[in-house]
Amino acid sequence: MDEHLILGGTGKTGRRIAERLRARNVPTRTAARHGADVRLDLGEPATWDAALAGVTAAYLVEPDLRTVRLPAFVAAAASRGVGRLVLLSAPGAVHPRHPLFAVEAAVRDSGAGWTILRPGWFAQNFTETAWRDELRAGELALPAGDGRTAFVDARDIADVAVAALTSDRLHGAALELTGPRALSFGEAVELIAAATGRAARFVDIDAETYVTRAVAAGAPPAVARIMAGVFTALREGQDPGPQDGVRQALGRPARPFEEYVAGLRG
Structure with missing residues (x-):
């Protein structure tokens, strides 16, 4: 059965996403350097294969903006048949000098269906x-x-991410979440x-x-x-003040x- 991979699976958004997917009986694998279902270190490509095995959809988080490594992981995921990518980005990533600008570009150019989430400050x-x-x-x-x-409430971010991971409705959307x-x-x-x-x-x-x-x-x-x-x-x-991305994604x-x-x- 298709597996959903949740990077940062022990973090504020990742663990909430995993809980929601599992409540729906969606096969879910959390990934992190410590404490998750599978060990994944973006700085150690040798850990990528086990994390990506059988995965068809992935939630992506860049853990360290000093050493951005997600673009290479995105390419590896796409080459292994991951067809749906949901990226946790940030509002400022629309600017070329932002560390996540290149990550967003990698996701959009991956060939997979994608959704980009740009939440503001987490409650x-x-x-x-x-x-x-x-x-x-x-x-x-x-x-x-x-x-x-x-x-923005992390529960809302998780709800939007689950919607993006489990349906095609939000493919190609970049959502400002507040x-x-x-x-x-x-x-x-x-x-x-x-x-x-x-x-x-x-x-x-x-x-x-x-x-x-x-x-x-x-x-x-x-x-x-x-x-x-x-x-x-x-x-x-x-x-920029309140944005309407949560309503766009969830209808509430x-x-x-x-x-x-x-x-x-x-």
């Missing part, structure tokens, strides 16, 4: 990344100012604090301070600088941030 970043520990300590410090963005309403980080933190009953606040810091702190916490300097630039763009009002509105927050109570 789950507040509870499933390093932000969680900062919030629990009472303060989230980022160089975002009062910039506003429509945080929540329905833009919030500042300060507003988001206030909503989370009210729901959880834990005191927390957002603190605006300058980009250099952010980079220094991120590197001290173990982030590679290049990644810290990239993220500082992303936050600075948000601060400067460059976020995106989940509001408040629905995500409601799940944090207790």
